[in-house]
Amino acid sequence: MQTNLADFIKNTREGQEADQILRKCVHCGFCTATCPTYQLLGDELDGPRGRIYLIKQVLEGKPATASTQLHLDRCLTCRNCESTCPSGVQYGRLVDIGRKIVDEQVPRPWGQSIKRKALQELLPRKWLFTPAMKAGQMLRPLLPKSLKNKVPVAQPAGIWPQTAHARKMLLLDGCVQPAMSPNINAATARVLDALGVQLIVAPKAGCCGAIRYHLNQQEDGLDDMRANIDAWWPYVEAGAEAIVMTASGCGATVKEYGHLLAHDAVYAEKAARISALTQDLSEVLPQFKAELTARLAGKARKRIAWHPPCTLQHGQQIRGKVEGLLRSAGVDVQLCADSHLCCGSAGTYSVLQPELSYKLRDNKLRNLLDTGPEMILSANIGCLTHLQSGTEVPVRHWIELVDQALIR
Template sequence: MQTNLAAQFKNTPDGDEAEAILRACVHCGFCTATCPTYQLLGDELDGPRGRIYLIKQVLEGAPATERTQLHLDRCLTCRNCETTCPSGVQYSRLLDIGKHIVEQQVKRPAAARYKRLLLKEALPRPWLFSPAMKAGRMLRPLLPDSLAEKMQPVPDAGAWPQQAMPRKMLLLDGCVQPEMAPNINSSAARILAALGVELVVAPRAGCCGAIRYHLADHDGGLNDMRRNIDAWWPLIEAGAEAILMTASGCGATVKEYGHLLRDDPVYAAKAKRVSELTRDVSEVLCAEQEALVALLKQRPPAGPVAFHPPCTLQHAQKIRGKVEDLLRAVGVDVRLCADSHLCCGSAGTYSVLQPELSHQLRDRKLANLEATGAERIVSANIGCQSHLQSGTSTPVGHWIELIDQMLA
């Protein structure tokens, strides 16, 4: 795609990257066929190709409008289009650049500004988010449905292994997961302990940076990333084997630290190393599969299980089939639903900012998952897990909990 950048974007890191991405696009439209929002709305501007044109116009000097902003806001950043694209267009990077520029040009209504400010300031801070969730659960009957559905019971985390082991991996606790589902990381810790690996949580590590970065607060998101690198670095130098992620959304972001901080003279090399060390928990357990299978002598949970692969796992991290294969290897009857490549509508803060579209996608996904006949649904990302549970009485959890229950 031929591009003529406006003067203010020429010879800038974002401008140069955006131009390279735009030139890779050949207008084929394959991406449109797998775009969830295009399927719902039928508008070319609510598909990847249309949004690429909108961003191109802004980069070439056309003023952004509220309509430009709306079409970019409606994107889930599911990255299904990147999986589909035959030319390897890095659409999500272009979208982040475009949204950042448009945010500077178009002033949102006051209510929208305050909502986004609340999300990017409260969600990444557990000391704010945790008491807010506790209060929300107490007041759940008084809350509007859009908020009440988020106030789900907290599972029991169980005991964290206390034995020190020679093999050590870092574990990102995250920002919302410790309050919403503390059992996920404790399950991972127990499983890895059974395999002889100690999971270590660095106290000063927190939000991976995705929340602020994808809300167009690039400076805030990058600062979150730098804080995590500082927290992890002494433990990396001490010999930590890997940085383990139990939330695929966080994993997708941390694996991009090297790229996002490539121009930072202080953090570029460290960020690259952090990205190289980052592993989804499925990657770690697949490498230990033989030992894991040997440990699992008991019967698996009764009944079939439906697996929802999050977009951040299958499209961002390009991890497909690992979880399913691992679960089958240990005796679980795991099933994929129809259109398992499509987004469930969670997409980070999307379910709060675009609830109507988000709920349509959730209900479609749940109908397909329940059609498998499974008695339980599992996923690999806290956002998807919570979003799906808000629309069904079928239990929804993290797949790592299945392994933990089999070991118990």
């Protein structure tokens, strides 16, 4: 694709990156064929190729409009298009650049602005979000369905192991997951403890930065990333083997720290080191596959439907690891039709674009339930909560099944 960027963006870091990305696009349309919003809406501008064209126009100097903003807002940033692009177009990075420029040109209606600001301020701050979630859980029977869908039933975390091991790994606790599903991280700690690894949570680590960064509060999102690097660095210097992610959305972001902070002279080198150390839980446990298989033999014989989050299969390009590990332990793992498609959660998308989000959820659940599962498993807190809001079949993080089987 030929480009002629406008002077306001041409010689900037964002402009140079956008130019390189745009030039890789060959208009082939493979991305459109696998885009969830294009499949729902049938509008070229609600597919990656159309959105790339809109972003190109804005970067070349054509004024953005409310329509431009709407088409970019409707993008899930699921990055399915990246998995199917033969040219390696990094669409996720391009859409972040495009959305930022468009939002600078097109003021949002006050209702949208307030909703987005509330999400930016509430979700990343654990000290605000946790009491709000606890209050919501106490009042859950009285909540309207739209709010109840966002408030999972309260569950205990269980015991966090206290044994010290020679092998140590860091764990990102996250901002919303500890309040919404505290058992996920505790279960991870118990499983790794049984395998001789101690998980450490750095007290000052918080939101991975994705929420504010993807809502175009990008500088604040970068500050969240810097704060995590500062919190983790003493443990990295002390020899922590890895930084473990139990939420694939966070993992996809932390693995991008090196890129996102490459321009920061103070943090660039550290950020690259943090990204290199970051591993999704599904990348950590296969090294213990033989021991886990032996320990779990005959204890986890369930039929489950596996929903691979977009941030795992497209963002991090990790496929087959969870399925392989579970199958080796005797779990009957089923992948549903169109397992590559997004469930509609997509971070804050289910709040900002509820109509499209719930259509995608219902489509996904229909396919998952067609496999006849006893349980649906996934690897991201947003997917878990979103899917559970539409079914009575239990929806859990896959590590919870492993933990439950280990303690039997």
